Amino acid sequence: MAGVAVALAITRLFSGRERSWSGRIWRSLAVTPRALWHFLAYLGIFLIELVRANVGMLRYVYARHIDIHPGVVKVETRLASPLGRLALANSIALTPGSLVLGLEGSVLYVHWLDVRTSDREEATRQIVGPFEKHLEAAFG
Incomplete structure (x- = not known):
């Protein structure tokens, strides 16, 4: 505390x-019960995604042959708030296997350890999707 x-x-x-x-x-930060609820929901989802990413990294660490396809993907966010975009970028960067290289307006450039798709919408859904709904409600 x-x-x-x-x-x-x-x-x-x-x-x-x-x-x-x-x-x-x-x-501009309106601390309302709804925003607080969504922030707490975001924290729960972030913890779940953090554990999931760490378990995924264990697969690479202990594999006899590492089969990864690293690359940079371009994803978009609908978050308007600078604080919301910062929280999103930090959430992506803190999960192992991904790193935000740049942020230009609503576009994030993410280095992804194992690129699963080159489709922008699908990559956005996989990387940004878990966090965006609650961050948008919490930060606007």
């Missing part, structure tokens, strides 16, 4: 120095 308080204090302290993280983001 102390860690959360310190992190929020540091975030608040440094957020005023950057124009993109000005006070308008703090004021």
Whole structure:
């Protein structure tokens, strides 16, 4: 609990120095019961996806022959909030096997350890899909 308080204090302290993280983001965050519910649901889904990705990585680590197809895929998000897009990018980067290389507007460039599809919509569904619904409801 102390860690959360310190992190929020540091975030608040440094957020005023950057124009993109000005006070308008703090004021635009509407903490409602609905938003809180979706944030908690997002945390649950994130934990499930984190465990799933770690178990998937175990398959690569302990395999005799590693059959992976790494690549960069372009996915889109419908999140309008900068804070929501940041949370999405961090969620993708924290799950093993994927890393966000860049973010341009609503497009994310993701390095995927084992590219399963080159179709943009399907890649978006697989990578962004689990998180987006709840992040959109929580952050707008």
